[in-house]
Amino acid sequence: MIKIGIVGCGAIGKEICRAVDKGIIKVQLVAIADRKLQAASAFASSLRSPPEVMSAEELIDVVDMVVECASQTAVREILPSALKKGKDVMIMSVGALTSPELLKEVTLLARKYGCRVYLPSGAIVGLDGLKSASIGKIDSVTLTTRKPLSSLERAPYIEQCKVDLSTIKESTLIFEGSAEEAVKGFPDNVNVAATLSLAGIGTQNTKIRIIADPTLERNVHEICVKGNFGKFETRVENVPSTANPKTSYLAALSAIATLRRLSDPIQIGT
Ligand SMILES: NC(=O)c1ccc[n+]([C@@H]2O[C@H](COP(=O)([O-])OP(=O)(O)OC[C@H]3O[C@@H](n4cnc5c(N)ncnc54)[C@H](O)[C@@H]3O)[C@@H](O)[C@H]2O)c1
Incomplete structure (x- = not known):
C-alpha cells in the first residue's frame, strides 16, 4: 500500500484522514503535519489508526506521497524538496502553480526525479x-x-x-x-x-x-x-464545507477520489 502523509490538517486534510481511517481509500496514512501542532495531535488521536504528527520536512522522508492541503506557501516550501527526494505529491493549493517560475521548476524536477504531481479537479467539473x-x-x-x-x-x-x-x-x-x-x-x-x-x-x-x-x-x-x-x-x-465555508465539500471529495484512483485496477475517465 502507498504510504501517504498529509500537510495541512484543516477542512480537506481531515476529510482525507477520515476516508483513509474508514477504509474508503486503500492507502496507508503514516503521518500528518500542521502549523497548529496541538490541534493536529488531538485530531490524530481521534482516528482509529492514528498517524504520527511531525514537521512537513520530517514527513517527506517517511512517505511515498505527500498530500498538500495547507496553503500556497506550503506548496512553495515542500513541493521542490519532496520531488528532489523522489516523492510523488498531490496539491490542493493549485493557485501556487500560477507562478510560471514554480511551474517550470516543478515540471523539470518531476521529470528529473521520475515523480508525479497530482492536481485534483477540486471544486469544478468538466x-x-x-x-x-x-x-x-x-x-x-x-x-x-x-x-x-x-x-x-x-x-x-x-x-x-x-x-x-x-x-x-x-x-x-x-x-x-x-x-x-x-x-x-x-x-x-x-x-x-x-x-x-x-x-x-x-x-x-x-x-x-x-x-x-x-x-x-x-x-x-x-x-x-x-x-x-x-x-x-x-x-x-x-455546498460549502462545514469546517471551512470558503472550501467546497466537492473539493475534499475530489482529493479523496484522486487518492482512490491510485490503487484502482480499472481507471475510468480521462
Ligand atoms: N483545488 C481546489 O479546488 C481547492 C478547493 C478548496 C480549497 N483549496 C485549497 O486547499 C487548501 C486547504 O483548504 P482547507 O479548506 O482544508 O483549508 P483550512 O484552512 O481548513 O486548513 C488548512 C490547514 O493547513 C494548515 N497550514 C497552513 N499552512 C501551512 C504550512 N505552511 N505548513 C503546515 N500547515 C499549514 C493550517 O494550520 C490549517 O490547519 C487551501 O490552500 C485552499 O485554498 C483548493
Whole structure:
C-alpha cells in the first residue's frame, strides 16, 4: 500500500484522514503535519489508526506521497524538496502553480526525479472533457463563477475598484478578464482558475467572469469550452464545507477520489 502523509490538517486534510481511517481509500496514512501542532495531535488521536504528527520536512522522508492541503506557501516550501527526494505529491493549493517560475521548476524536477504531481479537479467539473478537447484545438475556455455577496467581501479587486456590494440587489457581473487578472483580484477563486488554466489554454487565454448574486448561498461554477471537438458546458452548485465555508465539500471529495484512483485496477475517465 502507498504510504501517504498529509500537510495541512484543516477542512480537506481531515476529510482525507477520515476516508483513509474508514477504509474508503486503500492507502496507508503514516503521518500528518500542521502549523497548529496541538490541534493536529488531538485530531490524530481521534482516528482509529492514528498517524504520527511531525514537521512537513520530517514527513517527506517517511512517505511515498505527500498530500498538500495547507496553503500556497506550503506548496512553495515542500513541493521542490519532496520531488528532489523522489516523492510523488498531490496539491490542493493549485493557485501556487500560477507562478510560471514554480511551474517550470516543478515540471523539470518531476521529470528529473521520475515523480508525479497530482492536481485534483477540486471544486469544478468538466476537466475530463477539457483534457480530451485540448488534444485537438481549443478556441475558448470561459469560467463563470456566481458567488454570494459575503464571499466577495475584502477581495482585492472589490476594494481597489471600490465596488459597493451593499448596493447589489440582483445578479450583477462585477469582473470579466483573464484568469491571470482574476487570480490577482480574487485570490479565493485562484485554485479553480489555476486548475482550469493548467488543463486547458493557460492563464492568459482562459476567460473568467465573476457574478455577484445576493440570492445565492452556494458558489456556482459554470464552464464553457469551445473547440474543433464542438462545445460543452458544465455547472456545479457547491455546498460549502462545514469546517471551512470558503472550501467546497466537492473539493475534499475530489482529493479523496484522486487518492482512490491510485490503487484502482480499472481507471475510468480521462
Ligand atoms: N483545488 C481546489 O479546488 C481547492 C478547493 C478548496 C480549497 N483549496 C485549497 O486547499 C487548501 C486547504 O483548504 P482547507 O479548506 O482544508 O483549508 P483550512 O484552512 O481548513 O486548513 C488548512 C490547514 O493547513 C494548515 N497550514 C497552513 N499552512 C501551512 C504550512 N505552511 N505548513 C503546515 N500547515 C499549514 C493550517 O494550520 C490549517 O490547519 C487551501 O490552500 C485552499 O485554498 C483548493
